[in-house]
Amino acid sequence: MSGTHAHSAAFVRGEMLPQKPAPASEAGALKWLRENLFSGPINTLMTLIGLYIVLHFGIEAAPWFLHSVWNAGSLSECRQIITETWGPDATGACWAVxxxxxxxxxxxxxPWELIWRPVLTFALLFVALAPVLFSFVPRKLLAFSVVYPLLAIWLLWGGSPWVEIMIALGFVIGAVAYRVMEPRNTLVAALLAVILPLIFWGYISGPLDELFEQTIPLAITKVPxxxxxxxxxxxxxxxxxxxxxxxxxxxxxxxxxxxxxxxxxxxxxxxxxxxxxxxxxxxxxxxxxxxxxxxxxxxxxxxxxxxxxxxxxxxxxxxxxxxxxxxxxxxxxxxxxxxxxxxxxxxxxxxxxxxxxxxxxxxxxxxxxxxxxxxxxxxxxxxxxxxxxxxxxxxxxxxxxxxxxxxxxxxxxxxxxxxxxxxxxxxxxxxxxxxxxx
Missing domain, CATH: 1.10.3720.10 (MetI-like)
Structure with a gap:
C-alpha cells in the first residue's frame, strides 16, 4: 500500500524553469507573414499575384529610374546624356525639369524676391496647428492659432495690415458681446455676436482703416x-x-x-x-x-x-x-x-x-x-x-x-x-x- 502511494505521489518543482523562446513560426517575421500574407489558400494566391504584378512593373520601370538625369538644360540634352552613358536603346527619367x-x-x-513670405507663412502654419493637433503642446499657443489666419493673409497678399486688424477687431467685439450677454440670455448673446461685428465691418471699419493707413503706414508689397x-x-x-x-x-x-x-x-x-x-x-x-x-x-x-x-x-x-x-x-x-x-x-x-x-x-x-x-x-x-x-x-x-x-x-x-x-x-x-x- 505504501509502495502504491509512493508511486502515485505528484512531483512538485521547487524552482522555476528558465523562459524559452517562442517557436520560430509563432514570432517575428515568420508569424507576421503567416498571419497577413499566407493565412489561407485565397490569401496566399492573392499574395502571389500581387508579388508578380509588383515585380513585373518594378523590373520594367527600374531601368527608367536607374538611368535618371538630374543635371541638364533641356529634354534633348537629357536624352543625349542617357544615350552616351547607357547606349542608344536606353531610356531614363529626366528629373532635370x-x-x-x-x-x-x-x-x-x-515674386522670387518675396519668396520668404510664403516660406514664413508655411513655417508658422505648423506652429499654429501644433496646439490644435497635439495635446502635449502648450495650450497658450492657441492664441497664435486664432491670429494666424489673418496673419497668413497679410503675409501672402501683402498690402496694409489694418484691413486684417479691423477684421480681427470685429470678431473681438462679437466675442465680448457674447461673453457679457450670455449669462442673461443665450439667444440675445448669439444675435449680438453676429450683428455687432457686421455693423462694425459695414460702417465703422472702413473709415478707421483709412485713418490708420494715413497715420501709421505699415504696408508691405502687394502680390496679386x-x-x-x-x-x-x-x-x-x-x-x-x-x-x-x-x-x-x-x-x-x-x-x-x-x-x-x-x-x-x-x-x-x-x-x-x-x-x-x-x-x-x-x-x-x-x-x-x-x-x-x-x-x-x-x-x-x-x-x-x-x-x-x-x-x-x-x-x-x-x-x-x-x-x-x-x-x-x-x-x-x-x-x-x-x-x-x-x-x-x-x-x-x-x-x-x-x-x-x-x-x-x-x-x-x-x-x-x-x-x-x-x-x-x-x-x-x-x-x-x-x-x-x-x-x-x-x-x-x-x-x-x-x-x-x-x-x-x-x-x-x-x-x-x-x-x-x-x-x-x-x-x-x-x-x-x-x-x-x-
Whole structure:
C-alpha cells in the first residue's frame, strides 16, 4: 500500500524553469507573414499575384529610374546624356525639369524676391496647428492659432495690415458681446455676436482703416492673386477650406436635426443642392456668375471666390458625415444631458458633439483629403494648380517640350505626402481617443 502511494505521489518543482523562446513560426517575421500574407489558400494566391504584378512593373520601370538625369538644360540634352552613358536603346527619367522648375511647382509665379513670405507663412502654419493637433503642446499657443489666419493673409497678399486688424477687431467685439450677454440670455448673446461685428465691418471699419493707413503706414508689397500657383495655391485653398468647412459642417449637421422647421428645411436644401452639383460647376459659378450678383465695379478676388465655393462644397459633405456620427450615439446620451439640466448648446458642446466627432473622424479626414486633391480643379477657372496648370506651362517651354511623366510623378508624390500625413494623423487621433478596450 505504501509502495502504491509512493508511486502515485505528484512531483512538485521547487524552482522555476528558465523562459524559452517562442517557436520560430509563432514570432517575428515568420508569424507576421503567416498571419497577413499566407493565412489561407485565397490569401496566399492573392499574395502571389500581387508579388508578380509588383515585380513585373518594378523590373520594367527600374531601368527608367536607374538611368535618371538630374543635371541638364533641356529634354534633348537629357536624352543625349542617357544615350552616351547607357547606349542608344536606353531610356531614363529626366528629373532635370523638376530641378530647374521646382520653384514654379511650389510657388507658381510668386515674386522670387518675396519668396520668404510664403516660406514664413508655411513655417508658422505648423506652429499654429501644433496646439490644435497635439495635446502635449502648450495650450497658450492657441492664441497664435486664432491670429494666424489673418496673419497668413497679410503675409501672402501683402498690402496694409489694418484691413486684417479691423477684421480681427470685429470678431473681438462679437466675442465680448457674447461673453457679457450670455449669462442673461443665450439667444440675445448669439444675435449680438453676429450683428455687432457686421455693423462694425459695414460702417465703422472702413473709415478707421483709412485713418490708420494715413497715420501709421505699415504696408508691405502687394502680390496679386494671379501670381499664386502650384502647391502654394493648393495649400492655401486646402488649409482655408478645412479650417472653415468643419465648423460650418457642424452647424449644418445640427441644423438638419433641428426641431425648427425653417432651420431644418434650409439645412437640408443647402446640403442636398451642394451634394447634387459637381464641384466644377460651382467653380464656374465662382469665376463667372458670381460677379453678376455684385454691385458694378466690385473687385472680388478670384481666390477668395473659389475658397468660398470650395468651403461650401466640403461643408455639405462634412455635415452628412457628422450627422452619421450624431445618429450613431445612443439615445441615452441625449437623455443624460437632459437629466443634468444642460441647455441645448451646452449639451452639444460638452456631451454630444465630442462623441459624434470622435465617431466621425475617418469620414471627416476622408472629406478633407478629397477636398485637398480637388483643389487641382481650379485650373478650369484660370488658376495655375500644380498638377495641370503649372505642368502645362512647363511642358509648353521649347526646352522641355515632349516631357510627360516626370512632372506628374513629382506632383503626385507631393500630394501623396500631404494626404498620407492627414490619414496617419487621423489614425493617431482615433487611437488616442479610444476609451474602450475591446
Amino acid at each position: 523638376v530641378k530647374e522648375r521646382w520653384s514654379q511647382f511650389i510657388f507658381g509665379f510668386y 492673386s494671379d501670381a499664386f500657383g502650384g502647391f502654394l495655391l493648393s495649400v492655401t485653398l486646402g488649409v482655408g477650406g478645412i479650417a472653415l468647412s468643419l465648423p460650418l459642417g457642424i452647424m449644418l449637421a445640427l441644423g438638419r436635426q433641428s426641431d425648427m422647421l425653417l432651420v431644418k428645411a434650409l439645412s437640408v436644401g443647402f446640403i442636398e443642392f451642394i451634394r447634387g452639383v459637381p464641384l466644377v460647376t460651382l467653380l464656374f459659378v465662382a469665376s463667372l456668375l458670381l460677379n453678376y450678383f455684385l454691385p458694378p465695379g466690385t473687385n472680388f478676388d478670384i481666390i477668395l471666390r473659389v475658397e468660398i465655393l470650395v468651403t461650401l462644397f466640403a461643408s455639405a459633405y462634412i455635415a452628412e458625415v457628422i450627422r452619421g456620427g450624431l445618429a450613431a450615439l445612443p439615445r441615452g446620451q441625449y437623455e443624460a444631458a437632459d437629466a443634468l439640466g444642460l441647455e441645448y448648446w451646452k449639451a452639444q458642446r460638452l456631451i454630444i458633439l465630442p462623441q459624434a466627432l470622435k465617431i466621425s473622424i475617418p469620414g471627416i479626414v476622408s472629406t478633407f483629403i478629397g477636398m485637398f486633391k480637388d483643389t487641382t480643379l481650379v485650373v478650369f477657372v484660370g488658376l495655375f494648380d500644380p498638377l495641370k496648370g503649372i505642368t502645362d506651362i512647363v511642358r509648353a517651354d521649347f526646352n522641355w517640350k515632349g516631357i510627360y511623366w516626370e512632372p506628374y510623378i513629382f506632383t503626385g508624390t507631393i500630394f501623396f505626402i500631404f494626404c498620407f500625413s492627414m490619414s496617419r494623423y487621423s489614425m493617431y487621433l482615433e487611437r488616442k481617443l479610444k476609451r474602450d478596450h475591446r
